[in-house]
Amino acid sequence: MRVAVIGCGTLGRAVVEGLRKEPEHYALVAVTARSAATCEILNERFSVFSTTDNVAACERADLVVLAVKPSAVEGVLSAPGMVDAMAGRLLVSVAAGVTLAQIQTWSPHAKAVRAMPNTPCRIGEGMTVVSPSEGLDDAAIASAAGIFRSVGRVRILDERHLDAVTGLSGSGPAFVFVLLEALADGGVRMGLPRDVAVELAAQTMQGAAKLVLQSGEHPAALKDDVTTPAGCTIAGLLMMEDGRIRSTMARTIEEATNVAAGLGDR
Numbered sequence: 001m002r003v004a005v006i007g008c009g010t011l012g013r014a015v016v017e018g019l020r021k022e023p024e025h026y027a028l029v030a031v032t033a034r035s036a037a038t039c040e041i042l043n044e045r046f047s048v049f050s051t052t053d054n055v056a057a058c059e060r061a062d063l064v065v066l067a068v069k070p071s072a073v074e075g076v077l078s079a080p081g082m083v084d085a086m087a088g089r090l091l092v093s094v095a096a097g098v099t100l101a102q103i104q105t106w107s108p109h110a111k112a113v114r115a116m117p118n119t120p121c122r123i124g125e126g127m128t129v130v131s132p133s134e135g136l137d138d139a140a141i142a143s144a145a146g147i148f149r150s151v152g153r154v155r156i157l158d159e160r161h162l163d164a165v166t167g168l169s170g171s172g173p174a175f176v177f178v179l180l181e182a183l184a185d186g187g188v189r190m191g192l193p194r195d196v197a198v199e200l201a202a203q204t205m206q207g208a209a210k211l212v213l214q215s216g217e218h219p220a221a222l223k224d225d226v227t228t229p230a231g232c233t234i235a236g237l238l239m240m241e242d243g244r245i246r247s248t249m250a251r252t253i254e255e256a257t258n259v260a261a262g263l264g265d266r
Contacts, residue, residue, distance in 0.1 A: 003028055005071075008038070014121035022146070030048065030056070030060045034054060054076060054079065063147075066094065073098045090110070091111065111133065113144040121151035122151075122154055126153070127155075127169040128155075130154060167259075167260050175252055178206055180201050184200075185203035
């Protein structure tokens with residue numbers, strides 16, 4: 001399947017890197033950027049047709065990944081020639097908050113899919129949720145999902161879940177970075193060198209996350225496994241509870257979700 005990526009920013013480049021790992025399934029035929037200088041950089045890095053002309057890029061492809069900011073989606077899809085260029089093509093939008101209904105209004109002849117990946121796609125550890133438009137055939141859904149399986153895990157969910165997905169896994173890496181930094185700060189406070197504290201915190205978070213995914217056990221059960229009576233872990237956990245970390249993190253996702261729901265209206 002021939003693929004074009006419209007808007008090669010952080011997520012767009014992560015998708016491109018994933019596509020390059022699946023040459024037997026996907027052929028990257030074009031990428032676009034707003035400036036000629038950026039196109040030159042993309043051409044040197046990926047050895048692919050790079051252009052500021054979105055119409056020309058779409059005409060080369062069977063599947064188009066739209067990786068622009070939510071506020072730019074209408075302008076890109078409504079630009080002269082784009083409606084015809086997208087006719088019959090599979091359009092996968094990763095723009096947070098922009099609904100399938102909006103996409104189909106601006107690109108009525110395309111087969112629309114929404115996807116919400118996150119930045120760990122850059123290293124093949126992403127989490128992406130894909131939401132197809134009504135009536136889209138299984139082959140098209142599989143093609144859209146396959147792009148993101150090359151850069152991590154994929155779930156297929158109804159569109160009504162995507163704002164929460166954006167708040168949790170889309171924005172989630174930023175929240176995790178804050179927690180990781182806080183853990184490292186604690187290590188530094190207790191005498192560890194900064195680089196050592198960061199490595200310990202990062203590997204601990206990565207290992208704990210993989211243990212949840214690979215064991216299938218509930219996080220609470222895994223927490224209890226390491227919490228011995230009158231030990232240091234329960235002492236630390238009680239400090240976290242005093243700081244209301246559970247409700248703070250849950251409310252963080254709630255607030256991010258509410259903001260995500262309005263991004264398509266800006």
